[in-house]
Amino acid sequence: MVDTMTKSPLAPGQFPDLPAVDGVTFATVAAGVRYQGRDDVMLAKLSAGTSIAGVFTKSTTRAAPVLDCQSKLGADTSAPAAILVNSGNANAFTGKNGQESVNAICNAVSRTCSVPENRIFTSSTGVIGEPLAHDRIIDSLKTLEANQTATGVETAAKAIMTTDTYAKGSAQSVEIDGKVVQIVGIAKGSGMIAPDMATMLVYIFTDALFEQSELQKLVSDTADQTFNCITVDSDTSTSDSLIMAATGASGIDALGNDDFASALHSLMLDLAQQVVRDGEGATKLVEIQVTGAVDDRVAKTHALAIANSPLVKTAIAGEDPNWGRIVMAIGKSGAPADRDLISISFGDVNVATKGWVNPDYREADAAALMKKQKINITIDLGMGEGSTTVWTCDLTHGYISINADYRS
Amino acid sequence: MVDTMTKSPLAPGQFPDLPAVDGVTFATVAAGVRYQGRDDVMLAKLSAGTSIAGVFTKSTTRAAPVLDCQSKLGADTSAPAAILVNSGNANAFTGKNGQESVNAICNAVSRTCSVPENRIFTSSTGVIGEPLAHDRIIDSLKTLEANQTATGVETAAKAIMTTDTYAKGSAQSVEIDGKVVQIVGIAKGSGMIAPDMATMLVYIFTDALFEQSELQKLVSDTADQTFNCITVDSDTSTSDSLIMAATGASGIDALGNDDFASALHSLMLDLAQQVVRDGEGATKLVEIQVTGAVDDRVAKTHALAIANSPLVKTAIAGEDPNWGRIVMAIGKSGAPADRDLISISFGDVNVATKGWVNPDYREADAAALMKKQKINITIDLGMGEGSTTVWTCDLTHGYISINADYRS
Secondary structure, three states: OHHHOOOOOOOOOOOOOOOOOOOEEEEEEOOOOOOOOOOOEEEEEEOOOOEEEEEEOOOOOOOHHHHHHHHHOOOOOOOOEEEEEEEEEOOOOOHHHHHHHHHHHHHHHHHHHOOOHHHEEEEEEEEOOOOOOHHHHHHOHHHHHHOOEOOOHHHHHHHOOOOOOOOEEEEEEEEEOOEEEEEEEEEEOOOOOOOOOOOOEEEEEEOOEOOHHHHHHHHHHHHHHOHHHEEOOOOOOOOOEEEEEEOOOOOOEOOOOHHHHHHHHHHHHHHHHHHHHOOOOOOOEEEEEEEEEOOHHHHHHHHHHHHHOHHHHHHHHOOOOOHHHHHHHHHHOOOOOOHHHOEEEEOOEEEEEOOEEOOOOOHHHHHHHHOOOEEEEEEEOOOOOEEEEEEEEOOOHHHHHHHHHOOO | OHHHOOOOOOOOOOOOOOOOOOOEEEEEEOOOOOOOOOOOEEEEEEOOOOEEEEEEOOOOOOOHHHHHHHHHOOOOOOOOEEEEEEEEEOOOOOHHHHHHHHHHHHHHHHHHHOOOHHHEEEEEEEEOOOOOOHHHHHHOHHHHHHOOEOOOHHHHHHHOOOOOOOOEEEEEEEEEOOEEEEEEEEEEOOOOOOOOOOOOEEEEEEOOEOOHHHHHHHHHHHHHHOHHHEEOOOOOOOOOEEEEEEOOOOOOEOOOOHHHHHHHHHHHHHHHHHHHHOOOOOOOEEEEEEEEEOOHHHHHHHHHHHHHOHHHHHHHHOOOOOHHHHHHHHHHOOOOOOHHHOEEEEOOEEEEEOOEEOOOOOHHHHHHHHOOOEEEEEEEOOOOOEEEEEEEEOOOHHHHHHHHHOOO
């Protein structure tokens, strides 16, 4: 199914050239968990001493591998570690069998790869509610162990795809005290034609040195400003997982280094936007900036209400600068706003100021901007200093075709 | 535009035969506010002593007529009253001009119809952000006053339509102490092809006797179980208004009468479902019942998360019994749920019990049910006694066509 999907019109030109990261190796294999004729299991091995941080879905119905990963984040970092991901089956809503599959996989990885079970992090993405054929994964472990290579990150990015229309990767290098550390990340989401949830999985690797608790704080904060600022359709996966591994193999401590934090932010934002660009049926990437809110949290509530509104998203699909729908979305969000203080612009075209249409506004100006692939919408609420930026895509016939026309 | 819309496949067979209500008269006129060649203003006159209750959108960007109506609910009921509604322009996001238009209309109605201004309730529905041509409405008032008739409710229901595909009405009669009182209601919403908000307006009339505060309580409670339990696309209008007028002309006190409360509930639910049946692009009416929640409020949070999920709604459009998406929607709602206690049925087909697929489940059974126009989904959360029922429609190419393909 993946192979027949047309690549998103918003896809980047090509997969970036990702460097090796000291202390990290990859291998992939075609285990036939569900898909045939393609790699569907990825194993990344991480050297002893690697700090691992994670951010996971807050869904109350989250999948067994997510719960398992969350329980392992605080483990002692002195041993080696591993990340194993399968595509095709999410191992979600599978009752007790879900955790039993995770346990079976972790036990087998531990024996085959000499990694303690509490340092093995698994993710599963694909169909919900079907038992995971974990035997097929376990049968592939010797191959995965034998074929580890430092340069396998692109094949890893491909192996974790479900109905993504392209593989997603990003890299940054940062100079600290005259030496260079690498940050490399891969992600999957949000194309979907099978009757599954669109899930988002993200793996980021660096050879910089971090204590686990410090890495966790940096990753959580940066995720709030990047992955937690994107939306395709307001529906939250049961499997969303972001795992970052800092091997420390460079020997360079990056704690408190602003350049590193900034590079990580850029990398995560790049991957997050790549996910939106692969949003189901997307033809426009939309950046929504809200300023003048009473605080940042309120700004984000308004921005996401706009970004998730079907009426706003269909208007953008129709290249219609329909600011009345933006006013509607602000009004329904439940967060503080004053109708008569709101100002709205599309790109550099001011449409409305302080609650009413700008007398100089000519719809032709805004309509011309709406024809672009990247749409910028700015809203000033006129009430305070709170601000945020979020990203979404439009809502098109493509979304309906992907999610309704296909029958399971 | 209205005339070219195809009637919803879920529309009732015909407009019901609505009886006259003692103390209520109607007239309509083609004022040309925006639409040409059709009636677009409705004036209902209510006898002295009529109690008026209202329920309105909670949007922070609500329109001037909504704010005006809310300020008048507590007025002394001894004088006659009037309800004036125009279609084609919502008088929303119109700054100070919005209230000035409302004031001009109310002042003119007061002079022409001998009704005090604080007993005149206006609604406007249609385009957002354009000044209301209130002079056209004022010029039509003498005609509206001269043509008042007790039997004009069907023309009133038509005059308040914007892009609805059919007029919506409902009636109930209740015997109290051997005498009969009438309840008649009309509504508009949720078809839309113009770049406006889908707005919902509801007017209910009875000749039963109520004190205003008691009528308000009954209407608010019943709205919570009917109109506040429907959703088409999760987007909340800036103009939603429900007004109920009890003329008392029958002399029959209905306070505390269970038959009356039950009849009002049936009427409001009928109108609410008629709005969903006219949901943009709808081909299926979906009833979602949640039981076993820790309380009723939590049940409603889960039910609306399911009813508003684009992935659930597109699956229904595709006649796909995709229960994994229901699990996802429960998980994302933020309200208490335990993955391993959830049971799900489509109609009488149990799909999953206590967190995993029912071993006897055959997808062909559920798939057959999904082909019906009315889909029933029941979810038991297994945690407590809280329950609710909500209604929605599917999300189809028709929704995209109505809201994206049309350019303003």
